[in-house]
Amino acid sequence: MKTAVIVFPGSNCDRDLAVALEQVTGRKPEMVWHRETALPDGVDFIGVPGGFSYGDYLRSGAMAARSPVMQAVKEAAGRGVPVIGICNGFQVLTEAGMLPGALMRNARLSFVCRPVPLRVENSQSLFTAQYDANEQILLPVAHHDGNYQADEDTLDRLEGEGRVAFRYLDEVNGSARRIAGILNDAGNVLGLMPHPERVVEPAHGGTDGVRLFLGLLETVNA
């Protein structure tokens, strides 16, 4: 599987994601700078990493979403290439219009940085096929703007179409319906605030994130 990780000025989880992808695929991902206008040929998977792209200026993810490389990411997603946006990457994907809704300042204003329990709400997606239905997992979060909001119609549609991939078990950041991660309508774009790439080997204190990447590998290679 040939993977790519997008790098913006201010990304800081790009290398963590690269290490996780290399561990799972056995192949180093291509690191793609935000000014590129095309992705490497034959990319099977694109990761938009966490961090503080452009210093969170204007709104978290707003500037990155308009950077040249995102046009290529949108086109690839349109062709069905799986795209994951983690943390700031989720913010970038919503700002780019690739996922509905918006991520706002945490309801209690504080930066939240701790492992949080989640429920896998949809275990049939490209990204979650290796998890059991309704399985509870523990992934770390580290964000200031993770409060997912969308209008009621959008929330109902996401729920009805099985596009809520992960849900917080406890109150974390004020997100509507405790949504932690969502899929696009085609099911090949996932955005989530928790960091699966930070729990992929026992030394990390957990391995609940690794099956997300293993599931993708299996789907892409199938």
Place this chain on the structure above:
Amino acid sequence: MKARVFITLKNGVLDPQGKAIHHALEGLGFSGVNDVRAGKLIELDLADGTADSEIEEMCRKLLANTVIENFRIERLETASA
């Protein structure tokens, strides 16, 4: 010419920063504050003759996230020197 863009959260969208400011004002003894909403002001220095429609496009494409925010444009007509 200059224009100001006021960006505000839509009604009904929770504004944690506005709430914190509200609490701080109460802490300072200002008891008559019913609510606080925080927004942004962006000042644009534009080429003369920039159309309203172009400024609106700037707002929709970047300056505001219309999922959660409203924008209002105010043109400042400056006497040309």
